[in-house]
Amino acid sequence: MKQEIENSVKIDYERVLNEEQLYAVKNAEGPCLVLAGAGSGKTRVLTYRTMYLLEHGITASRICLLTFTNKAAREMVRRIETHFGFVPEGLLAGTFHHVANVFLRRYSKYAGLPSNYIIVDREDALSILKEVSKALLKDGEISPEVAHELLSLSANTCETIRDLIMTKYPQFSHIIARLETVNDAYHKRKRELGVVDYDDLLSFWLKILSMQEPGEKISRQLLYVLVDEYQDTNRIQALILYQLARIHKNIMVVGDDAQAIYSFRGATIQNILEFPKIYPEAKLFYLQTNYRSTPEILNLANKVISHNRYQFPKVLKSIKSSGVKPVIVKCEDKHSESVFVIQRIRQLLETNKPSDIGVLFRSRYQSAEIEIELNKMKIPYVVRGGLRFFEMAHIKDVIAFFRVYHNPKDELSWTRVLNLTKGIGKSSRDKIIDFMKTKNNMDEIISSNGLKLISSAMAGWEKLKNIFKNIKETEKISNQIDIIMDSFYREYLEKNYLDAQQRIADIESLKEIAAGWNNIEELLTQTSLQEYFRGETEQDKGHLTLSTIHQAKGLEWKIVFIVGVCAYHFPHNLQCNDFSGIEEERRIFYVGITRAKEDLYITYYLSDPRNFSYRKSLFIQEIEGNLTEHWFFD
Numbered sequence: 001m002k003q004e005i006e007n008s009v010k011i012d013y014e015r016v017l018n019e020e021q022l023y024a025v026k027n028a029e030g031p032c033l034v035l036a037g038a039g040s041g042k043t044r045v046l047t048y049r050t051m052y053l054l055e056h057g058i059t060a061s062r063i064c065l066l067t068f069t070n071k072a073a074r075e076m077v078r079r080i081e082t083h084f085g086f087v088p089e090g091l092l093a094g095t096f097h098h099v100a101n102v103f104l105r106r107y108s109k110y111a112g113l114p115s116n117y118i119i120v121d122r123e124d125a126l127s128i129l130k131e132v133s134k135a136l137l138k139d140g141e142i143s144p145e146v147a148h149e150l151l152s153l154s155a156n157t158c159e160t161i162r163d164l165i166m167t168k169y170p171q172f173s174h175i176i177a178r179l180e181t182v183n184d185a186y187h188k189r190k191r192e193l194g195v196v197d198y199d200d201l202l203s204f205w206l207k208i209l210s211m212q213e214p215g216e217k218i219s220r221q222l223l224y225v226l227v228d229e230y231q232d233t234n235r236i237q238a239l240i241l242y243q244l245a246r247i248h249k250n251i252m253v254v255g256d257d258a259q260a261i262y263s264f265r266g267a268t269i270q271n272i273l274e275f276p277k278i279y280p281e282a283k284l285f286y287l288q289t290n291y292r293s294t295p296e297i298l299n300l301a302n303k304v305i306s307h308n309r310y311q312f313p314k315v316l317k318s319i320k321s322s323g324v325k326p327v328i329v330k331c332e333d334k335h336s337e338s339v340f341v342i343q344r345i346r347q348l349l350e351t352n353k354p355s356d357i358g359v360l361f362r363s364r365y366q367s368a369e370i371e372i373e374l375n376k377m378k379i380p381y382v383v384r385g386g387l388r389f390f391e392m393a394h395i396k397d398v399i400a401f402f403r404v405y406h407n408p409k410d411e412l413s414w415t416r417v418l419n420l421t422k423g424i425g426k427s428s429r430d431k432i433i434d435f436m437k438t439k440n441n442m443d444e445i446i447s448s449n450g451l452k453l454i455s456s457a458m459a460g461w462e463k464l465k466n467i468f469k470n471i472k473e474t475e476k477i478s479n480q481i482d483i484i485m486d487s488f489y490r491e492y493l494e495k496n497y498l499d500a501q502q503r504i505a506d507i508e509s510l511k512e513i514a515a516g517w518n519n520i521e522e523l524l525t526q527t528s529l530q531e532y533f534r535g536e537t538e539q540d541k542g543h544l545t546l547s548t549i550h551q552a553k554g555l556e557w558k559i560v561f562i563v564g565v566c567a568y569h570f571p572h573n574l575q576c577n578d579f580s581g582i583e584e585e586r587r588i589f590y591v592g593i594t595r596a597k598e599d600l601y602i603t604y605y606l607s608d609p610r611n612f613s614y615r616k617s618l619f620i621q622e623i624e625g626n627l628t629e630h631w632f633f634d
Contacts, residue, residue, distance in 0.1 A: 011051060011083065017044070024285040025049045031245070031279035033230075033272070034254040037316045038301070038594035039292030039556070042254045043072070046226055047079045049252060053224055054080075054088055061090030062223040064244070068232055070095060092222070096237055097198055100205035104196075107214045111204040118195045122148075125197040132185040136178050140422055143496040150498070151183050155199040156266040158235040171494055202236050209243035219247040230255030230275075234266040242278065249279065257312055258305050261550060261588045264499075269584070273310060290316045290594075292556050294323035297600055300627050301593045307622050308583045316594075325629050326593075326600035328620060332634035334512060337605045338369040340633040341561055342377055344601065345544065348559055354380055355542035358557035360549050360592045362572060362585075363502065365389070365509030366564040367546050372513070374544075384547035384555075394493065394503045395510060399524070401484050402477075405468055406524055408436050408445055420492060423460035428453050432461065442468055463487065478511040549592040560596035565589070565604045566614040582618075589619045602628075 013022055021041055024034050025048045036042035053063055067073040073094045081087045092099060108115045130144045154161045161180050165172050209215045225244050230253035245251035260269035276282045290298055295318040302315050331337035361367055368389040374381050403413035411433055418429040439445050446469050453461060467487050471480045493500040571585030604616045
């Protein structure tokens with residue numbers, strides 16, 4: 001195999017790489033940090049660095065290429081195979097979890113694991129957690145899914161359960177001790193079953209690497225460690241990398257601190273910012289030549305990110321010729337913003353394909369009105385990485401209350417509502433649904449007393465009747481939604497989802513939309529139409545994309561809209577009092593801007609249908625006037 005590589009056609013690196021890329025590929029010995037700006041070819045550098053090492057006599061099995069997705073690993077290996085005509089035997093390329101599994105199989109005895117351990121998926125892991133937590137956690141206190149997420153975050157951030165909850169999730173502070181006991185029981189049960197979950201793969205790999213004998217052996221074997229998207233690593237991954245390179249220190253990490261936007265997943269920007277402190281002898285390489293965007297878009301991006309204090313300053317330079325300036329659009333209200341976006345899209349579609357256009361937003365709820373307008377115009381679209389607004393579970397939960405209020409014979413919606421209600425099990429639910437069939441309207445249900453249920457179910461049923469009674473006595477739909485939230489649903493979300501605040505924000509957006517409708521019937525008609533039009537979005541001619549900026553990272557479009565860039569929405573209101581939070585929000589904005597290749601529109605509005613007042617985002621205030629055009633749409 002080595003002979004085959006030596007005999008293959010040599011790469012003309014000077015021809016296929018630019019000056020910045022070439023310098024990194026040829027000189028990345030020892031600890032190296034490659035700061036790769038958006039659209040600068042970071043994958044190219046990692047791939048050609050790997051091929052450079054292979055061409056210069058490094059055995060493939062001594063190279064470890066770590067990525068965040070299997071897709072990224074496959075793409076790099078495919079490029080290597082395309083050049084050499086084969087995949088060099090022993091080349092280790094894959095996600096952290098994939099590579100961890102390779103070494104755990106070889107060194108399982110050091111971790112106290114059987115070599116034939118089984119990796120359980122999330123569903124099976126949840127089953128084990130439910131089994132061990134039955135006697136420790138009360139029903140409705142915290143869902144097994146949330147408990148599992150907390151334990152997972154604790155493992156990946158290397159924070160204790162206590163520290164994690166006290167700093168980020170204080171609503172669970174009263175059950176810290178029991179969660180710690182659940183965690184111990186969960187790990188003990190997995191050992192008894194001879195299984196590991198995904199988090200265990202990293203935890204046990206770090207344990208092995210930290211031991212002298214196996215740790216040194218693995219570090220000596222992997223002479224070169226190359227890492228993609230280093231800004232997205234969490235604490236345990238950084239510790240693993242430190243141990244992998246502890247003998248030779250040949251570690252090359254590629255990333256962009258300006259695109260570190262996943263702290264909610266446990267990633268920490270400190271890993272990339274502190275790399276030169278961990279390795280004082282580290283070399284820094286800068287990739288600042290951008291192949292994606294026009295100079296005007298990059299000038300704006302550079303200006304936006306320059307306001308961050310904690311960063312490696314970079315100035316992206318475009319290889320493209322000059323284009324049009326980005327446009328900042330002030331809209332009278334939220335509805336006029338969605339009308340502007342749709343009207344402008346219709347104009348752009350005269351000379352562009354739907355797939356040329358991306359509509360991006362900070363938070364999922366910000367797309368709701370735009371989805372409604374797209375459906376009205378029958379413009380094909382998809383929502384990247386998630387459900388459409390009216391398909392999300394928490395939105396459907398709230399809508400279900402209005403469906404049964406409007407039509408008490410709607411069994412599907414009653415099932416949804418009753419499943420949410422504490423104290424009502426399957427048997428009581430079936431009795432209630434049968435009872436509904438005998439009633440013609442909600443007035444009859446509210447005033448009824450003939451239903452026989454067990455005490456816990458009866459308490460839940462009486463609570464439901466009271467909710468519907470209050471809805472009947474309340475005029476505005478937005479206030480009716482508040483009744484549902486305040487009665488129990490906000491608490492339900494907080495106990496069942498770590499992203500409860502995001503879901504609550506989605507429901508706030510539903511209130512904004514509902515304020516534009518006169519009655520429940522209009523609300524139900526509009527939401528039903530969203531579901532009806534779903535089948536019209538998949539067309540052969542392509543579709544435009546709606547996406548959160550988090551889901552859009554790594555993608556690009558010819559034309560990009562960033563909507564809802566208002567104070568309290570972007571930056572997100574939950575981050576406004578935290579300096580590091582504001583800096584991450586600014587990085588999210590930067591990522592959104594750098595998705596655009598030729599044309600960029602940034603919109604904000606001054607009010608919503610409830611007459612709430614808004615103003616432009618801090619991030620728009622920081623932009624100098626000559627970098628953008630300014631439009632007003634009312």
